[in-house]
Every structure is written in C-alpha cells, then in structure tokens.
Amino acid sequence: MVEGINISIKQGAFELENLDFLIQTGEYACLVGLTGSGKTTILEAICGLKPIRAGELILDGKNISFLKPAERNIGFVPQDGALFETMTVAENMEFALKIRKWSSRDRKNRVNQLADLLSIRHLINRRPLNLSGGEKQRVALGRAISFYPSVICLDEPLSALDDKTKMEMFQLIDDVRKELNITALHISHNIDEVERLADKVFQLKNKKLQSYQPSFFLQNKKRLLYENE
Amino acid sequence: MVTKEQPTSFKVKSDIPFYLIMGVIGSFYIILIVAMIIADFSYTSREHLLLSLKSEEIKYAIKLSLFSCTVTMILSVIVAIPIGYVLAKFEFAGKKILDAIIDIPIILPPLVIGLSLLILFQTPFGQLIESGFQVTYAVPSIILAQFTVACAFAVRTMAVTFGKINDRQEQVALTLGSNKAQAFWYIVLPQAKEGILTAASLAWARALGEFGPILIFSGATRMKTEVLSTTVFLEMSVGNIEAAVAVSLLMIIAGFMVLMIVRMSGRQRFKKPIYVNG
Numbered sequence: 233m234v235e236g237i238n239i240s241i242k243q244g245a246f247e248l249e250n251l252d253f254l255i256q257t258g259e260y261a262c263l264v265g266l267t268g269s270g271k272t273t274i275l276e277a278i279c280g281l282k283p284i285r286a287g288e289l290i291l292d293g294k295n296i297s298f299l300k301p302a303e304r305n306i307g308f309v310p311q312d313g314a315l316f317e318t319m320t321v322a323e324n325m326e327f328a329l330k331i332r333k334w335s336s337r338d339r340k341n342r343v344n345q346l347a348d349l350l351s352i353r354h355l356i357n358r359r360p361l362n363l364s365g366g367e368k369q370r371v372a373l374g375r376a377i378s379f380y381p382s383v384i385c386l387d388e389p390l391s392a393l394d395d396k397t398k399m400e401m402f403q404l405i406d407d408v409r410k411e412l413n414i415t416a417l418h419i420s421h422n423i424d425e426v427e428r429l430a431d432k433v434f435q436l437k438n439k440k441l442q443s444y445q446p447s448f449f450l451q452n453k454k455r456l457l458y459e460n461e
Numbered sequence: 462m463v464t465k466e467q468p469t470s471f472k473v474k475s476d477i478p479f480y481l482i483m484g485v486i487g488s489f490y491i492i493l494i495v496a497m498i499i500a501d502f503s504y505t506s507r508e509h510l511l512l513s514l515k516s517e518e519i520k521y522a523i524k525l526s527l528f529s530c531t532v533t534m535i536l537s538v539i540v541a542i543p544i545g546y547v548l549a550k551f552e553f554a555g556k557k558i559l560d561a562i563i564d565i566p567i568i569l570p571p572l573v574i575g576l577s578l579l580i581l582f583q584t585p586f587g588q589l590i591e592s593g594f595q596v597t598y599a600v601p602s603i604i605l606a607q608f609t610v611a612c613a614f615a616v617r618t619m620a621v622t623f624g625k626i627n628d629r630q631e632q633v634a635l636t637l638g639s640n641k642a643q644a645f646w647y648i649v650l651p652q653a654k655e656g657i658l659t660a661a662s663l664a665w666a667r668a669l670g671e672f673g674p675i676l677i678f679s680g681a682t683r684m685k686t687e688v689l690s691t692t693v694f695l696e697m698s699v700g701n702i703e704a705a706v707a708v709s710l711l712m713i714i715a716g717f718m719v720l721m722i723v724r725m726s727g728r729q730r731f732k733k734p735i736y737v738n739g
Binding site: 276279280281300301302304306307308310312314315316317318319327328331332375376378379 | 627629630632633634635636637638639640643647648651652654
C-alpha cells in the first residue's frame with residue numbers, strides 16, 4: 233500500500249500542494265492529467281527523485297518521505313525506458329540484483345524467469361540500441377520488477393508505441409499483475425490505457441488530485457477531462 | 462490568401478551553389494594546414510630526419526615528451542571527470558565563476574601561465590613543496606605547465622560529454638538500489654567513454670604542443686628539461702633550421718598518429734556489437 237498525506241512538491245516556480253492519495257496493495261492506479269500538470273513530478277517525488285516540501289509518503293506502513301530512492305523499494309519505468317545503453321538486456325535486468333549482491337546463479341535464474349514472463353528470452357544478449365520501442369519497454373518493466381519492489385511507477389510507458397504493440401503490452405502488464413500481485417501507479421494520457429488497466433483513477437487537474445472509480449471516470453471523461461481547465 | 466493568380470508550385474533552385482560556397486570557405490582552412498605540413502616536409506629530407514632521430518638530445522626530448530604528455534593526459538582526465546560532471550549536472554551559486562576560472566588557462570597567453578607558475582613557486586606554499594622535491598626547472602615543472610593548460614581542454618570536453626548523457630538512466634539506477642557513486646561508476650562513466658578518449662587525446666596533443674609555460678617555468682636546459690617543443694626552439698636559436706623542421710615533423714607525425722589511433726579505437730569500441738543473436 234502506498235499513501236500520500238498532504239504532500240507538497242515544489243519545482244522551480246511550479247508547486248503542487250496538499251495532495252492526498254491511497255493505492256492499496258495489488259491495486260493498479262492510473263494518473264491522468266493534461267501535459268504540464270505535474271504528473272511526472274508526483275511520480276518522481278514518490279520514487280525519491282524529487283524532494284517533497286511537506287507531508288508524508290507512507291509505503292506499507294513505513295514513512296519513506298525522506299528516504300533515498302535506493303531505500304524506497306519502488307520500481308520506476310520512465311517514458312523512454314531509459315535502458316542502460318552500455319549494458320545488454322540481461323545486464324539491465326540484473327543490475328538491481330548485482331547492487332543487492334545476489335549470487336551470480338540467483339541473478340541468472342531471476343533474469344531467465346523475467347525474460348520468460350516478458351517474452352524476451354531471445355533478446356537477453358542484445359543491446360538496447362537494437363531493440364524496438366515495445367521491446368525496450370518490456371526490458372524496462374523487467375528491470376523495474378526484478379528486485380520485487382513494493383510498488384512500480386510507470387511514466388507513460390506506452391505512449392510511443394503503435395496500437396498493436398500497445399495491445400500486446402496491455403496483455404503483458406495483465407500477466408505481470410496476475411503473476412506478481414503488483415501495486416502500480418501508471419501515468420497515462422490515453423483513455424484506452426485507463427479502461428484496460430486501471431483499478432483506480434487519479435486525475436491531476438488545476439493542481440488538485442482527485443480519485444475516481446474507473447467506471448465513473450470513463451462515463452464522465454469528457455466533463456472531467458475538459459471542463460474548467 | 463492564395464488566389465488563382467499566385468503560383469502554388471514553383472521550381473526549387475539548385476543546391477549546388479550552397480555546397481560550393483560552404484566547400485570553398487571550409488577548404489581554405491584545411492588547405493592552410495595541409496600546405497604547412499607539405500612545406501615542412503619539402504624543407505627537410507629523409508636523411509635529416511634520421512640524423513635528428515640519432516641525436517642524443519633529441520632522443521632525450523622524445524622520451525621526456527612521451528613521458529610528460531602521458532602523465533599530463535592521465536592527470537588531466539582524472540581531474541576533468543569530476544569537474545566536468547559537476548559543471549554539467551549541478552546548478553549552484555558561483556557556477557559561472559567556476560566556469561570562468563576553468564577557462565583562464567585557455568585564454569591567457571602561454572607565457573603568462575609560465576610566469577604565474579614561476580611566481581606561485583616563489584610563495585611560501587610553493588617553497589614548501591619545493592623543500593620536499595624540486596619542481597621548478599625540473600621534470601615536474603614540465604608536467605605541471607602542460608597540465609595547467611591541457612586540463613582546461615579536458616574539462617571542457619568532459620562537461621560537454623556529461624551534459625549529453627540523459628539524467629534518466631542515472632535516476633533509474635538510483636531507484637534500482639544504487640547510490641550516487643555506483644550510478645556514476647556503472648551507468649554514467651561507461652557512457653562517457655568516448656568523451657574520455659577525446660579528452661585524453663586532446664590533453665595529450667595539447668601537452669605535446671605546449672611551449673611558452675615550459676620555457677618560463679622549466680627552462681630549456683638540454684638533456685634536463687628539454688621536450689620536443691623546446692628542442693625546436695633550441696635548434697632554431699643556434700640556426701639549425703633543418704633539425705628544427707625535422708623535430709617539428711616528428712611532432713606533427715606523433716600528434717597525428719595519437720589522434721587517429723585514439724579516435725579509431727574509440728569508434729570501433731562503440732560501434733561494434735558485442736552480442737548478436739540470430
């Protein structure tokens with residue numbers, strides 16, 4: 233479970249204040265909002281990449297507000313994947329395990345397990361440069377869940393993919409959720425992604441964070457998305 | 462508003478004049494460099510070159526140049542990496558001042574750098590170092606003089622290199638459990654390899670060509686503080702133009718070879734796929 237209580241974040245002149253949210257364990261939450269509304273800033277604050285000015289971030293009952301990113305146990309999938317270019321796919325996916333000093337055998341087993349789960353066995357010796365957009369996002373997802381994080385944060389991971397690849401990724405994310413009972417916060421611009429994936433929807437509008445049931449959000453999407461901006 | 466009288470399609474003029482003008486302007490500089498080298502080659506002969514290589518003084522200068530340039534290159538890269546990283550990735554009070562300070566060795570006349578180093582080693586701080594081991598008018602002074610200038614170029618190269626590396630990968634590494642040092646070592650530094658090679662080659666080549674600061678700070682004592690650039694000066698001063706040109710050619714060849722080797726090895730290392738499936 234990840235909870236934000238009265239969170240305030242400041243980035244230059246941009247400021248978000250008094251944000252509250254709650255994502256239960258195993259829940260897949262989508263965060264929507266216009267470009268520049270501050271969605272990525274919230275995600276980065278949860279991951280520890282941006283400091284919060286006030287409030288509390290609680291992860292599984294523990295206050296993680298001032299912990300370093302490494303200590304939060306949160307997986308992060310950026311928009312472009314941000315794969316480590318000088319490493320192979322396998323090396324990307326075992327990076328977190330190497331840092332945690334897993335044995336070589338355990339690392340190899342985990343990488344193979346992830347490669348099977350994400351259908352990327354045939355790619356594990358390749359470099360990110362030679363991968364397609366969909367393949368890159370699979371690897372980025374594998375890398376983010378490799379160390380069994382409590383939560384994963386995904387920043388528009390499907391935005392640059394074509395429709396066919398996007399459908400495959402929906403199925404894949406479903407499989408990963410079933411397999412790992414994952415708690416996730418997924419930034420999206422796309423209503424299809426909300427419809428397909430979300431157990432809960434957060435909308436960031438006029439610097440306020442509002443929570444909705446997906447069915448309500450989808451029924452009222454026109455009003456919620458475009459009115460009073 | 463487009464009306465029937467206004468043409469909606471038109472013929473585009475040829476691109477040839479554009480390329481021609483760019484080519485002509487650019488080639489002036491290339492021709493100047495190549496012409497200088499050809500002139501040097503035509504001034505000397507193979508015999509002169511071989512004779513120069515047999516001279517004990519020039520042999521010593523070659524060895525000392527290779528040694529001092531290599532040490533300077535290593536020191537420059539070691540120092541340039543952290544400064545370049547800080548300049549590229551952090552915003553802080555006084556950054557512009559730090560940025561300007563690093564450019565001072567680039568903009569100052571070389572003689573002024575030599576003089577400033579000499580004065581520095583007359584201060585109590587300099588004297589304290591000199592009480593431990595001799596710097597002024599000795600081999601360490603050559604390395605320090607070369608380092609002072611070459612490092613500034615290496616810093617500039619590293620700052621540009623780190624500036625081009627996407628922060629996201631480093632941030633992801635932090636979320637995966639690494640601390641700043643691990644993220645730097647495993648993620649940032651491997652991506653900066655090409656920049657490091659460029660900085661190293663630039664520092665080496667700059668050190669090889671350094672003369673003014675060495676003349677003032679190290680002197681030009683034969684078989685002691687004589688590097689190739691000072692050899693050219695010493696040979697010229699006694700009217701031995703042929704030897705001076707021969708040594709100049711040696712410097713051109715050495716510099717060109719180092720630049721080519723480093724650039725080619727850098728290119729191969731980064732273009733060659735290491736694992737290929739299927």
